Structure formats: structure tokens, C-alpha cells
Amino acid sequence: MASTILLYLIGLNRRKGIEKIDSLILAIKNGKQISVEEIKLDSNLEIIETNLKEMFKKNQEDIANMKRLAQARTDFLGNVSHELRTPIFSIQGFLETLLNGAIDDEKVNRRFIEKAMNHTKNLDVLLNDLIDISMIESGQMRMLPTYFNISEFINGIVEELESIAEDKGLKLETKFYDKEVLVFGDKDKIKQVFVNLISNAIRYSDDGPIIIETKDNNSKVEISVKDFGCGISEMALPRVFERFYRVDKARSKSVGGTGLGLAIVKHIIEAHGSKIDVKSKVGKGSTFTFYLRKKQ
Ligand SMILES: Nc1ncnc2c1ncn2[C@@H]1O[C@H](COP(=O)(O)OP(=O)(O)OP(=O)(O)O)[C@@H](O)[C@H]1O
Numbered sequence: 001m002a003s004t005i006l007l008y009l010i011g012l013n014r015r016k017g018i019e020k021i022d023s024l025i026l027a028i029k030n031g032k033q034i035s036v037e038e039i040k041l042d043s044n045l046e047i048i049e050t051n052l053k054e055m056f057k058k059n060q061e062d063i064a065n066m067k068r069l070a071q072a073r074t075d076f077l078g079n080v081s082h083e084l085r086t087p088i089f090s091i092q093g094f095l096e097t098l099l100n101g102a103i104d105d106e107k108v109n110r111r112f113i114e115k116a117m118n119h120t121k122n123l124d125v126l127l128n129d130l131i132d133i134s135m136i137e138s139g140q141m142r143m144l145p146t147y148f149n150i151s152e153f154i155n156g157i158v159e160e161l162e163s164i165a166e167d168k169g170l171k172l173e174t175k176f177y178d179k180e181v182l183v184f185g186d187k188d189k190i191k192q193v194f195v196n197l198i199s200n201a202i203r204y205s206d207d208g209p210i211i212i213e214t215k216d217n218n219s220k221v222e223i224s225v226k227d228f229g230c231g232i233s234e235m236a237l238p239r240v241f242e243r244f245y246r247v248d249k250a251r252s253k254s255v256g257g258t259g260l261g262l263a264i265v266k267h268i269i270e271a272h273g274s275k276i277d278v279k280s281k282v283g284k285g286s287t288f289t290f291y292l293r294k295k296q
């Protein structure tokens, strides 16, 4: 008799436990607002309690991530349309002025056509950046890494960009710790990194020089692009790698930036299994540093 009562009580207890588990799973499934402390089972069901708590936390993180992604997508679309609007409106404006008579005015017609042309070039740069970003973010960026001589490579890029720097009265300098060292990377992508970083250094500096330096760093080569330009405030610094982020919207607009360059640079470096850092002081200048694997 006693054993029957005991079995009944155990059964009752177990049923209560199962009902509690069931109601918790239902609450989680329906996305009910519960706190993790509310997930409490009897001490003999400790493992199930721990698992339920983990499942609940994961669920909450997934929902938060989804919301963040949805927001990011909306922001991205908003930014893209905003950036497209400026060149398209400008082109439209010049064409309209030309059609309304300026085409016969020899003093301005050529200039207006050239201006419209320049805006189509800006559009092209923007679209290429957008294609890069979407390829990278959807995991479609194909990497073709090889070993190459980093000093020769930098010299080639410096030669290409020298005249742009000189137009602003800036000098490009190089410092190599070892002229023979080979690094592993996708040359086209790494070129894009250098062009972006050096163009920024030129864009955001009025005084030179701009120094491109390599240093030995164990199994890697440390590469930095240093300028003595306007610098970046402490508040803005963590955000410069975000897409469309510009510290001074007015200033970088007047020099033609859309805020995609560093986002692309960061993606490329991360696709190489590496990282990029920035150090900067307002009014003193900035140094961007990244690492590439070295041939041993
Ligand atoms: N060397 C630098 N010195 C000072 N500010 C910089 C430097 N590099 C980047 N920044 C700041 O970071 C922002 C983001 O840089 P990023 O290269 O992503 O965009 P951008 O130069 O404005 O446009 P683009 O898409 O043409 O590169 C810039 O707008 C600028 O405010």
C-alpha cells in the first residue's frame, strides 16, 4: 500500500515537472517576454533547466541579431539611395541647363558637360564600391593569394599615386625593414587596401610626408600608412571602418568620399585572416596598421 502511494506521489511530481517544462518551452516558442530567472525546475531536473536556459538565451540572441540585421539593411538602403541621389541630381541639373539653352553658350557648354561627366565617374566609383561590399559580405569574394615581394609592390603603388600627392604638395615616403621579404596575399585586393589608405592619407592631410613602412613582426610583416593630417577624434575612431561612416560629412563630401573605403579595406584584411588597427590624434595625424603573413 505504502509503495503504491509512493509511486503515485513520484508520478504526480514528475507530471508537475513535465508540465512546467512544457509551459516554459511554449513560452520560449511563442517569444513570450520571460526572464531567464523564471526558468526554474526542481533540483532533480537541473540538467534540463540548464539546457532550457541555454536554449532561451540562444533564442534571444538570434532574435536580437535578426532585428539588428533588418535595421542594418534598412540603413544601408537609405544610405545607398542618398549617395546615388547627389550625382544623379547633379547630372540631371547640368543636362537640363544645357537643354534650356546653355548648349549654345560657348563659354559654359563644355564646362557643364565635363562636370556632368565627372559626376558619372563618381557614380561609377560608388557602384564599384557597392558591388565590392556586397560580394565580400555575401562571401563571394574570390581570393587568389600568392607570395610576393611587398617592398617592390609598395614602390609600384607609390609611383602610381605620387602625382596625386604632389598636387597637394605632399610627399610619399617608404621605409622597408627588409627589401627582399615576401608576403602572402591577393595582390589585387591588397592593392585596393593600399590605394584606399594612401588616398585617405592624401585626402585628409595638408602637410606631409605620408610614410608607408614595413616592420618585422614574428611570422608576419607589419605594414603601416602614416600621415600628419587632420587626425580622427577618439569618439569617431571606433566607427571609421563602418560603411558610409564619415567623421566630417561636409569636409569629406567636398573631397569626394562616400565612407565605403575603410569598410572595404577591413573586409579585405579580415579575409586574409588578419586585422587592421588605427591610431590617431586630432591635428597630429593617423596611422593605419595591418599585417600580412610572411614567407618563412
Ligand atoms: N587618414 C585619415 N585621416 C583623417 N581622417 C580619416 C583618414 N582616413 C579616414 N578618415 C575618416 O574616416 C572616414 C571614413 O573613411 P573611408 O575611407 O571609409 O571613407 P571616405 O574616404 O570618406 O570615402 P571613400 O568611400 O571614397 O573612401 C572618412 O570620411 C574620414 O572622415
Ligand SMILES: [Mg+2]
Binding pocket: 196, 199, 200, 257, 259, 260, 261, 262
Ligand atoms: Mg577613403
